[in-house]
Amino acid sequence: MVWSDEHGNRLDDYAQPSVAVDVALLTLDPEGRLAVVVHDRPGAHEHGRPALPGTFLHVDRNETLREAALRALRAKVNVRGHEPRQLAVFDDPGRDPRGRVLSVAHVDLVPPEAIAATSGVLVAVDELPHTLAYDHDRVVTAAVAHVRALYHRLPDPARLAGEEFTLLELQQVHQAVLGERLQKDTFRRHTAPHLVETGEVRAGGVGKPARTFRRR
Structure with a gap:
């Protein structure tokens, strides 16, 4: 047919x-x-x-x-x-x-x-x-x-920062993708509901070790 x-x-x-x-x-x-x-x-x-x-x-x-x-x-x-x-x-x-x-x-x-x-x-x-x-x-x-x-909308959906990251690392990735500077406190309030702490810390170059997070 x-x-x-x-x-x-x-x-x-x-x-x-x-x-x-x-x-x-x-x-x-x-x-x-x-x-x-x-x-x-x-x-x-x-x-x-x-x-x-x-x-x-x-x-x-x-x-x-x-x-x-x-x-x-x-x-x-x-x-x-x-x-x-x-x-x-x-x-x-x-x-x-x-x-x-x-x-x-x-x-x-x-x-x-x-x-x-x-x-x-x-x-x-x-x-x-x-x-x-x-x-x-x-x-x-x-x-x-x-x-x-x-x-x-979401914290690093492409996982450019890996599976575990500090908040600074996460913000740096978002700034790179978005092409703009982000205000630290505003960014952290926006991403907090989507993250959970790992209970681990990561030593940085300056200051006290930073807490690490993963996506919820």
Whole structure:
């Protein structure tokens, strides 16, 4: 049985756009700033321009969007073992000069040590080139807004500070992700309901040892 709609058209009678995935992989750079992993495009199209790791979906292989995103990370920036989440669909008809391409953008925020072997380049999100390849600057903007919204609500959901941390370490991570200075007392009142003390202390450079916490 061949499917057709109320006009008698089959699915292949309609124009089929290409589907791509692009991954905004965020982390902290060596200077403690929120950064994104980019690479210089090697192909003929947009050659040499910085871009997010991305690829076309292999429909003929029954590839899922998740599988395509993981493949893009492996092939373009040598990153393995992560689980980027779907962020948004970018469907501007002019976003790719090669033709109509829908991009299902993905986002992930990981500790720096998790991508130590990457072949990509870390660029602070506030110092990105004026225009990345295609519309990847818009993808990064959306990804940054997404992770900052998470960090406004919860204490370090990506666990950049590890499983146990001092309040100062937690605040420093939030400041890096949010890109702003936080008032200590206000921050601690906001995060206190989500934390429990471990009963341990950690020696610091100056002053008495600091109590450590974990997420509730």
